[in-house]
Amino acid sequence: MARANDEAAALIQELADLLSITGGDAFKIRAYEKAARAIAGHPGDIAELDLAGLRAIPSVGSAIAKKVADYNATGTIRQVEELRLRIPAGVRALTAIPTLGPKKALTVYEELGVSSVDELATAIEEGRLSGLKGFGAKTEENILRGIELMRASGGRVLVDAAASVADEIVAALSALPQVERCAHAGSLRRMRETIGDVDVLAASRDPHPIMEVFTALPVVAEVVAGGDKKTSIRTATGLQVDLRVVPPESWGAAMQYFTGSQAHNIRTREIAVRAGLKLSEYGLFHAGSDEPIVSATEEEVYDRLGLPWIHPTLREDTGEIEAALDGTLPDLVTEADLRGDLHSHTDLTDGTASLEAMAAAAASRGLEYYAITDHAPDLVMQRMTDEKTLAQRERIAELQKEYPGLVLLHGTELNIDPDGGVDWDADFLSGFDVCVASVHSHFTQDQAAMTRRLVRACENPHVHVIGHPTARSIGRRPPVDADWDEVFRAAARTGTALEIDSFPDRLDLPADLIRRAKRFGCRFSIDTDAHSLGHHRNIRYGVGTAQRGWLTPDDVINTWPLPRLRAFLKKT
DNA sequence: GCCGTTTTCGGCCCGACTGTTTTCAGTCG
Numbered sequence: 332m333a334r335a336n337d338e339a340a341a342l343i344q345e346l347a348d349l350l351s352i353t354g355g356d357a358f359k360i361r362a363y364e365k366a367a368r369a370i371a372g373h374p375g376d377i378a379e380l381d382l383a384g385l386r387a388i389p390s391v392g393s394a395i396a397k398k399v400a401d402y403n404a405t406g407t408i409r410q411v412e413e414l415r416l417r418i419p420a421g422v423r424a425l426t427a428i429p430t431l432g433p434k435k436a437l438t439v440y441e442e443l444g445v446s447s448v449d450e451l452a453t454a455i456e457e458g459r460l461s462g463l464k465g466f467g468a469k470t471e472e473n474i475l476r477g478i479e480l481m482r483a484s485g486g487r488v489l490v491d492a493a494a495s496v497a498d499e500i501v502a503a504l505s506a507l508p509q510v511e512r513c514a515h516a517g518s519l520r521r522m523r524e525t526i527g528d529v530d531v532l533a534a535s536r537d538p539h540p541i542m543e544v545f546t547a548l549p550v551v552a553e554v555v556a557g558g559d560k561k562t563s564i565r566t567a568t569g570l571q572v573d574l575r576v577v578p579p580e581s582w583g584a585a586m587q588y589f590t591g592s593q594a595h596n597i598r599t600r601e602i603a604v605r606a607g608l609k610l611s612e613y614g615l616f617h618a619g620s621d622e623p624i625v626s627a628t629e630e631e632v633y634d635r636l637g638l639p640w641i642h643p644t645l646r647e648d649t650g651e652i653e654a655a656l657d658g659t660l661p662d663l664v665t666e667a668d669l670r671g672d673l674h675s676h677t678d679l680t681d682g683t684a685s686l687e688a689m690a691a692a693a694a695s696r697g698l699e700y701y702a703i704t705d706h707a708p709d710l711v712m713q714r715m716t717d718e719k720t721l722a723q724r725e726r727i728a729e730l731q732k733e734y735p736g737l738v739l740l741h742g743t744e745l746n747i748d749p750d751g752g753v754d755w756d757a758d759f760l761s762g763f764d765v766c767v768a769s770v771h772s773h774f775t776q777d778q779a780a781m782t783r784r785l786v787r788a789c790e791n792p793h794v795h796v797i798g799h800p801t802a803r804s805i806g807r808r809p810p811v812d813a814d815w816d817e818v819f820r821a822a823a824r825t826g827t828a829l830e831i832d833s834f835p836d837r838l839d840l841p842a843d844l845i846r847r848a849k850r851f852g853c854r855f856s857i858d859t860d861a862h863s864l865g866h867h868r869n870i871r872y873g874v875g876t877a878q879r880g881w882l883t884p885d886d887v888i889n890t891w892p893l894p895r896l897r898a899f900l901k902k903t
Numbered sequence: 904g905c906c907g908t909t910t911t912c913g914g915c916c917c918g919a920c921t922g923t924t925t926t927c928a929g930t931c932g
Contacts, residue, residue, distance in 0.1 A: 358915055362904035392905050430921085432930050467923055517932085530932085561919055573932080575919090588917085593932060600916035605907095611917055 335378035339402045340371035342411050343395065348423055349414040351433040365390045368594060370399065372649035374850060378403055389653075421447035429477040430470075438463060452478050480569055488570055489805060490872055491835040493519050493526035496550060496570055500531050503548055504574075509537040511579045516589035520643045522875030524805060524838045528571035530589050538576035545574050581613045583628035588612035594648035595641075602636050602652075610636075644878035663878045664857070666870060668890040671700035673796055674744065674767050674830065674858035679723055680706040680713040683863040686723065690730055692864045694737045700893050702765045703727060704742035707754035710771055717759065724762070738893060740764035744798055749773045749780070751787025753794065760793035765900060767830065767858075769798030774811050781813040789818070789827040795900050796856045797822065799832040799839040806836070815844055819851040826902045828856045828888050831880075833873025834866075845880025854899070855880075855887050 347363035350356075369390040370377060377385065377399060385396035398408045418440070425436040425448060439445040442463055445454050455475055460466045497515040505513045510533050514520075517530030535541055538559045545562055546554050555563040555571060563573045577585040588596060589612065603610040609618045614626025615635055625631040630640045638655045642663050645651040654660045676682035677689050684692075686703060693701035705723065706713040724741045731739050742765035745753040753760075753768055760766060768788045776784065788794050800818070801810035822829055829848055832839045837860070840848065845855065857873045859866050877887065884890040888899055 356904080359904050361915075362906095366904080390905065394904055430930065434929060465923070465928080469922060473921090528932090556920060558920060563920090589932085591932075593916095596932090597916055604914095604916070609917085613918090 335376060335403070336370055336373055339377055339399050340367040342402060342408045343367040343370060343398065345423075346398075346408065346411050346414065348426070348433075349411070349418050352418055352422060352426070352437050353414065354434075354437070362390070363395070365594075366395045368648055374847075419446040421450070424448060425451060428474060428481055430473045431477060435465065435470075435474075438465065448478055448481070483569055487525040487527050488568070489835045490519065490522065490524060490526055490838075490875075491869070492568075493529050493570065496566060496572065497529045497531060499550060500529075500545070500548065500572060500574075504531070504533055504541060504545065507541060507544060509535045509541055511535055512582055514586070516586055517573075517591060520590045521592065521646055522644050522872070522879060524841065524876065526570075528573060531572060531574045532582075532585055532589050533574065533576045534579040534582045534585075535576050536578060541576055542574070575612070577612060581626045583630070583632050584610070584614040584626040585612045587629045587632050590643050590646060592647050595646040595651070598648050598652045599633075599636060599638075602638070606636070608635075642878060644875055645881065647879075661881045661883050664874065664882050664884045664887050664890060665878075666874045668884040668887070669698070669857060669870070669874070670892065671698050671702070671740075671889040671896070672696075672859055672861070672867075672870070673702045673740075673742065673765055673856050673889055674704050674798060674832070675702065675861045676705050676744070677703060677723075679719060680710075680715055681862060686726060687730060688864060689861065690734065690737070690739060692861075692867050694734055696867055696870075698737060700738040700740055700889075700896070702740040702742040704744045704765070704767050707743050707745045709746040709748065709754045717755075721762075742766060744769055745794065746771050747784060747788045749776060749784060751784040751791075753788065753791060757793060763793075765795050766793050767796045767798040768794040769830075770800075770802045770811060774802055774808065776811070778812045778814055781811050782817050785813055785818045786821040789821040789825045792902050794827060795902070796828045796830050796858075798830045798858075799834075799837050799860070800829055801839050801841065801844070803839055803841070804836050805838065810839075810841075815847065816851070819848040819853050822848070822854075823852040826854070826899060828854045828899075830860075831855055831857045831873050831877050832860045833858065833869040833871075833876075834860055835869060835872050838872060838876045840876075840880070842876050842879035845877065845882065849880065849882065849886060853886075855882060856889050857887055858889070 343363050344367040347360045350360050369388050373388050382396050382400055385391055385399050402408050422436055422440045425431055426433055443454055443459055445451045454460055455471050460471055497519055501513050501515055504510050512534040514532055516532050518526050519529055533541055542562045546564060550566050551564045552567040553565045555565055561575050563571055565571050600610045607618050609616045615624045615632055625635050633640050641651050641655055675689055677686045706715055708715045727739050727741050742763050745766055745768040747768050747770050803810040829840055857877050859870050861867050888896055
């Protein structure tokens with residue numbers, strides 16, 4: 332499943348982690364981290380590159396190129412193997428505990444021989460940490476807390492859970508007279524698929540009362556840290572929320588800074604430094620005099636750095652800075668570009684709303700076309716039959732008369748069987764306007780079998796969209812194992828679209844695979860896969876995922892006018 | 904370890920908060 336790029340990047344990142352524990356040079360560690368990102372984001376296959384080719388990757392010099400060549404030849408990197416002998420994997424795992432970094436991890440390992448999270452918890456309970464340099468009572472308490480949190484939640488929540496907490500807090504704070512502006516930033520604004528903590532930003536000259544209201548909100552279970560510029564709380568579910576209050580004139584610089592990512596910020600600050608400037612959350616300044624230049628809007632800050640404004644979903648240092656400098660940033664697809672939705676369910680199968688209610692919801696979204704795609708018979712528990720789906724087609728034709736502005740399409744969500752076949756024969760399939768085909772069973776086939784299965788589905792002339800292609804469930808089920816480059820090649824060749832399923836626990840295709848698929852010329856369909864009326868709101872997460880995959884409206888078939896879409900669905 | 908029309912050596916992003924400290928290291932984002 333993992334490409335050479337991903338495996339090599341993980342090894343280089345591990346090298347950085349291990350060096351940070353053994354006390355390696357901080358700049359060297361950063362160089363490894365930067366190179367790891369560059370290798371992971373490199374479009375070509377690094378397994379095919381020689382030393383010169385590797386060195387051509389930005390941030391990869393001769394030393395790292397040799398290590399990657401080492402990986403290409405042997406499947407590992409010698410320095411990583413050596414450091415693994417000195418630092419057990421459990422010690423590296425300790426740094427995942429909040430408030431415990433590489434320095435403290437090394438101290439407990441060297442002084443007490445602690446090399447796992449469980450051992451550390453035991454050591455603290457037995458009082459073996461007392462007297463250790465830098466470990467007071469408060470530190471012990473915080474570590475125990477951190478371990479508890481880590482065990483409870485795994486540390487991250489789905490994007491919709493974070494969004495609802497953020498929306499509630501932003502609404503409450505925006506109502507205060509002292510607050511001039513308030514918005515969320517951080518990984519939620521970047522639309523990452525899971526969120527570690529929520530960042531909220533407020534502009535005000537009078538922070539103190541804002542902090543007081545914030546820490547007293549009903550959602551707050553615990554105050555983690557409190558100052559007048561920054562306050563952190565935790566909700567009852569363990570989600571941390573950081574509130575930063577900045578002067579109104581700093582709003583743009585602060586939004587830029589707190590949206591991140593950290594890697595993107597390092598790049599923008601480096602550009603500032605080279606231009607004799609200094610960029611912080613308070614603004615862009617002359618380096619020598621600290622004279623302010625701009626700070627009110629993000630656009631001004633980027634502009635003064637010689638860059639166009641960069642969409643938050645692109646800010647990961649995976650090529651957006653270079654694209655911005657080249658003037659080749661994509662014109663990203665937005666929710667407003669979507670004319671239709673090609674995947675939805677009614678109470679005929681496992682949806683909870685009637686056909687009529689789902690159509691009404693689609694109309695209120697302002698859509699021009701909407702496909703009803705209830706499950707096909709091979710998903711036996713859904714009890715679909717030929718008769719039921721044909722009766723539904725007639726009801727849709729009747730209902731169509733009530734919606735002059737919305738074209739209702741009759742479709743189905745087929746099941747791709749282990750050999751790549753689907754539920755109905757060609758003759759019956761030709762009666763549908765649109766067919767989504769998805770993997771719903773046999774998730775653990777080996778890579779060769781799964782690849783054949785998906786390629787065969789693409790080659791079926793009646794399959795228009797591959798639904799949630801990796802079939803992952805975030806935090807619960809891993810993605811299926813396929814040679815995705817082979818699948819993408821088949822999808823592009825046959826004119827089969829790949830779905831971007833908007834369900835917060837799916838977000839499937841994931842953004843990194845979207846970006847890869849686009850390079851093969853694939854098309855995409857951003858769908859809700861709605862099973863109820865409320866699920867239509869999830870479309871924002873599908874759009875965010877598509878944006879993180881650098882998609883433009885033209886890449887997405889359900890932004891197209893219906894005649895162009897119908898021509899695509901013929902798969903000629 | 905990487906990188907360069909200001910540099911092939913000497914830089915490398917910046918600030919807030921906590922806890923254990925008497926001036927600062929560690930962690931986080």
